Amino acid sequence: xxxxxxxxxxxxxxxxxxxxxxxxxxxxxxxxxxxxxxxxxxxxxxxxxxxxxxxxxxxxxxxxxxxxxxxxxxxxxxxxxxxxxxxxxxxxxxxxxxxxxxxxxxxxxxxxxxxxxxxxxxxxxxxxxxxxxxxxxxxxxxxxxxxxxxxxxxxxxxxxxxxxxxxxxxxxxxxxxxxxxxxxxxxxxxxx
Amino acid sequence: xxxxxxxxxxxxxxxxxxxxxxxxxxxxxxxxxxxxxxxxxxxxxxxxxxxxxxxxxxxxxxxxxxxxxxxxxxxxxxxxxxxxxxxxxxxxxxxxxxxxxxxxxxxxxxxxxxxxxxxxxxxxxxxxxxxxxxxxxxxxxxxxxxxxxxxxxxxxxxxxxxxxxxxxxxxxxxxxxxxxxxxxxxxxxxxxxxxxxxxxxxxxxxxxxxxxxxxxxxxxxxxxxxxxxxxxxxxxxxxxxxxxxxxxxxxxxxxxxxxxxxxxxxxxxxxxxxxxxxxxxxxxxxxxxxxxxxxxxxxxxxxxxxxxxxxxxxxxxxxxxxxxxxxxxxxxxxxxxxxxxxxxxxxxxxxxxxxxxxxxxxxxxxxxxxxxxxxxxxxxxxxxxxxxxxxxxxxxxxxxxxxxxxxxxxxxxxxxxxxxxxxxxxxxxxxxxxx
Numbered sequence: 001x002x003x004x005x006x007x008x009x010x011x012x013x014x015x016x017x018x019x020x021x022x023x024x025x026x027x028x029x030x031x032x033x034x035x036x037x038x039x040x041x042x043x044x045x046x047x048x049x050x051x052x053x054x055x056x057x058x059x060x061x062x063x064x065x066x067x068x069x070x071x072x073x074x075x076x077x078x079x080x081x082x083x084x085x086x087x088x089x090x091x092x093x094x095x096x097x098x099x100x101x102x103x104x105x106x107x108x109x110x111x112x113x114x115x116x117x118x119x120x121x122x123x124x125x126x127x128x129x130x131x132x133x134x135x136x137x138x139x140x141x142x143x144x145x146x147x148x149x150x151x152x153x154x155x156x157x158x159x160x161x162x163x164x165x166x167x168x169x170x171x172x173x174x175x176x177x178x179x180x181x182x183x184x185x186x187x188x189x190x191x192x
Numbered sequence: 193x194x195x196x197x198x199x200x201x202x203x204x205x206x207x208x209x210x211x212x213x214x215x216x217x218x219x220x221x222x223x224x225x226x227x228x229x230x231x232x233x234x235x236x237x238x239x240x241x242x243x244x245x246x247x248x249x250x251x252x253x254x255x256x257x258x259x260x261x262x263x264x265x266x267x268x269x270x271x272x273x274x275x276x277x278x279x280x281x282x283x284x285x286x287x288x289x290x291x292x293x294x295x296x297x298x299x300x301x302x303x304x305x306x307x308x309x310x311x312x313x314x315x316x317x318x319x320x321x322x323x324x325x326x327x328x329x330x331x332x333x334x335x336x337x338x339x340x341x342x343x344x345x346x347x348x349x350x351x352x353x354x355x356x357x358x359x360x361x362x363x364x365x366x367x368x369x370x371x372x373x374x375x376x377x378x379x380x381x382x383x384x385x386x387x388x389x390x391x392x393x394x395x396x397x398x399x400x401x402x403x404x405x406x407x408x409x410x411x412x413x414x415x416x417x418x419x420x421x422x423x424x425x426x427x428x429x430x431x432x433x434x435x436x437x438x439x440x441x442x443x444x445x446x447x448x449x450x451x452x453x454x455x456x457x458x459x460x461x462x463x464x465x466x467x468x469x470x471x472x473x474x475x476x477x478x479x480x481x482x483x484x485x486x487x488x489x490x491x492x493x494x495x496x497x498x499x500x501x502x503x504x505x506x507x508x509x510x511x512x513x514x515x516x517x518x519x520x521x522x523x524x525x526x527x528x529x530x531x532x533x534x535x536x537x538x539x540x541x542x543x544x545x546x547x548x549x550x551x552x553x554x555x556x557x558x559x560x561x562x563x564x565x566x567x568x569x570x571x572x573x574x575x576x577x578x579x580x581x582x583x584x585x586x587x588x589x590x591x592x593x594x595x596x597x598x599x600x601x602x603x604x605x606x607x608x609x610x611x612x613x614x615x616x617x618x619x620x621x622x623x624x625x626x627x
Contacts, residue, residue, distance in 0.1 A: 064271040064300075070321055074562065085272050122253055127262050138268040165319050166268060167390030171249040 004060035009179035024097075027090045029083060037079030041098035049149040050086035053100030058140045061165050071163060101135075101144045119180055123172060132192060138165065154181040200584030216254055250391040253414040254466045254501070260554060261466070263485075267551045267588060269319075273300045273611025280589040284581040290535075295574050295604055295615040296326045296333050302606040302613055303527065304396065305596040306350045308480070310370045314338070314355060315606060315613060318346040323357060324364070325373055326613070338376050339366070344390070346446070347407055351430065355379075358407050360393035361386045363432065374505065387412070387421055392444040394528075398475065401455045410444035413603030415464045415490055415501060423489050425479070439479050441511060442485035446525040446548075452541065459544060460524035461487065461514070463494050465552040472497050475516035476564060476572065476577065477546070487511040494520075514588045516572040521550035522558035524605070526594030534601025535618045541566060544603065546592035549583055559583030561592055561605065565618050579605070579616070 026034060036045045041052020051059070065071035067080040067088065080088075120126055125142075129135050133143035142150065156161040156162030158181060163171065176184070234533035251266055276297035286292050296313070304316040304323070313326040322340040326333055328404050339345070339357065347358030356371040357379050363386075366372065383405075388394070392410025404427040411423040425438040425445065438457070448459035457479040463472045472494025479485050486497065488511035490502040495514040498506055518524045527545040542565045549558035559582030564575045582590040589608040597605060603616045 057268075061268075061271045068320065124249075124255075127252070128265055138483065165271065166266070167393075168249045168251070168266075171251075171391055 020073040021063065024094070026089065026094050029087050030091045030094060033079065033091075033171045040070045041096060042101040043146055043149070046149050047152055048146070049153075050145055051095045052098035053134065053141045053143075054095055055135050055137055055141065056092045056096035057137045057150035058135060059095045060088055061138055063091060063165075065165060070165075100141065101146075103190055104192050108186075108192075112183060112186055113190065116183040119176075119183060120187065123176060125172075125184075128168070133188060143191045144187055147185050150185035150188055154184060198202045208211075211456065230620050235466050250413040251465060252425070253538045254464070256466065264552055264554070265323055267549075267591075268607045269301070269591070271300065271319075273302075276612070279460070279607075279610055279614075280581070280584075281614075283584055283589055284516070284579055284614075286579050289618060291617050293615050294619070295613040296335055297610075297612045298335055299324050299326070299606075300611040301608050302593065302611050303346050303608055304348050305604050305613065306348050306355070307366065307596055307604070307607050308350055308355075308370045310351065311599070312370050312373065313367075313604065313613065314348055316348045316400070318344050318608070321345070323348060323355075325369075325376075327373060327379055336373065338369070339379055341381075343388075344394045347395035349397040349405065351399040351400050351403070356382075356397055356405055356430075358395040358397040358405075360390065361388035362422075363397070363405065363407070363428070365501065366600070369591075373387050382430075383428050383435070385435065386572035387419075394446070396446050396448055396459075398448055398450070399430075399451055400457065403469070404434075406438065406448065406457065407534075408442065408448075409424065410442075410582050411489060412478065414466065417490060417502065422604060425457075434590050436483065438482050439485040439487060439512075441489045443489040444479075447527040449528050449543065451478075451542070451570055452529050452531050456570060457482070458515075458527065458529075458543065460518070460527050462523055463521075464490075464499070465521065467493060467497070467500065468520075469553050469555075470520045473514075473520055474522050475514035476516040476518055476527075476543070477512070477523065477573075478570065480512070486510075487512050487514075504578065516564055518559050518575065518576050519550075520545065521553045523548035523550060524558075524562075525592075526596075528595050528603075530597060530603075531602070532597045532601025535603075539563065543582055544578065544595045546605065547593055548608075549588060556588075559591060560586055561595065582607075582609075 036048045037043050037051045041050060043050040063080055066076040067083055069077055128139045129142050135141035158173045209299050222622060260571050276294055279294055281292060291567055301317040301320045302315045304317050304620055306314045311328055315324040321342050323338045323583050325336045325338040325346055327336060328393055343359040343361055345357050345359045349356045353368050355366045357364050362384040364381045366376060366379050372545045374375055389410045389412045395407045397405060397407045406425060406427045408425050409422050410419045424440045424554060425440055426435060427438050442461055444462045445459050459477050460467055461475045461477055463474050478489055488508060490499055491506040492503060492508040492511050493499050494517060498508060525548045527543050530539045530542050530544060542563050545562050545564060547558035547560050550556045560577055561579040562575055563578040565573045567573050582588060582592055588609055590607045593606045593608045596604045605614045605623060
């Protein structure tokens, strides 16, 4: 099986830091993706997530779910059709090494931030997603993700239109109402 | 010897159990209940006042505020199945003269196993949407997706050539499934009076000697007062009619089987998280009084500890005791009575149990197959490690989910961490040499 053969080599180059991530050419299959998601890890496209700094296992799981039509989102389902396991793994490793996105230049409203912070702690978001919201393994980085995408994702989990690989998010959001989702998205997209 | 294994003295003595009460399958008429009826009389009438549930995922409910505890979370397997040449065969230890081989790889999230009369091996999934069929074509095994688009179809069972599939919110079937592998129809729904709730919503499914389908509806949380529709075993006729509650007070079940002689239902039960590192014990249970047994959730944990939240005013003596304790947080899942004729006689009628392994414990335990040997009255004589090594240096290299006995007496074992099925054989000579 060809699974994962080239991935370790690529990962090793990226981890060694000898070549800045932006200088390494993305896997060919990924080029079309970065047109929307941004070549430097930061998306400028409405409702399309920034990918920089997402943990490799999270990206791999999402790509797998697109390919297997477990998560049906156009154009992702179509774009990943026919990808080999090695394509998924190489793309995930490349994305994980892109620089994390940056927060908006304008400062955040401290009142909203403080209020949302209490909700974050009450909901234990900062445990799985880590205290700095950098994520790990199958849990995505949330820090400075696009606000519109965060709200879309949270609403998807809450309403059941977005399926997680595990049902954790649907459960976590059971007691959180829509107004609070708006605040969560604001908070996470404005972290410094 | 696995040092994490509890001392034999920690297992409940079989003597505490009452003698076998009912050998026949006739349900006590008074004990019959429809799923909609409230909990059995063994449950207390008034519930203690409890704080509103914390807005946390169900697995994190009741988690202490503690730095060590906060590093623990359910283990999530890599989504891609491991390449066959990287499966951890060399790390898995089997008893003398047993041999483990790869039966099939490339089955992402392989869970429950069933074997058709014509030899097709059906394998379910939980985090995926599909059921696989492994077909042997002149010695070459081919993995096919038999059905997809299903809602966590963990439970599968076979009866008279029909495959039954239990999803979170419905049970369906494919008649004559082995005749239709090339062009399988969409599964036909036979029963859908089920809550569509993801936490502990996945099911184990089996057919009893009474030709009824048995399955679980887990508690929709870690520890909570479950609605009367949850935390139970239920059975239905093969056409979906005649639903009855078989037993209550059950947190979550991912393995059950009927005693081949006594015809009683045995099942593994996973107990609550976040009580302590070493409590409570997960359980092996037996249903002696169908329709009446209550196994204690959420009042009694592990068969011997009153729950810190719901146990006030209760005693574990109110509830049906487990027949063995299987280790704290060890997650016993699939179990089968050994009815084959390949393994040595000491395994005749013993129960093989796959312990998926703990997550809610700093030093993990489980990640093995254990064997429970029984007395003639069906009580447990001993529980011992059988196959170990899925857990290496506190990390999983694989996680066993289900076991199933093949026609030749060999045993299949599924591994949802690697997406593989292994086959265990015994003997240095040909299979049929023993008897």
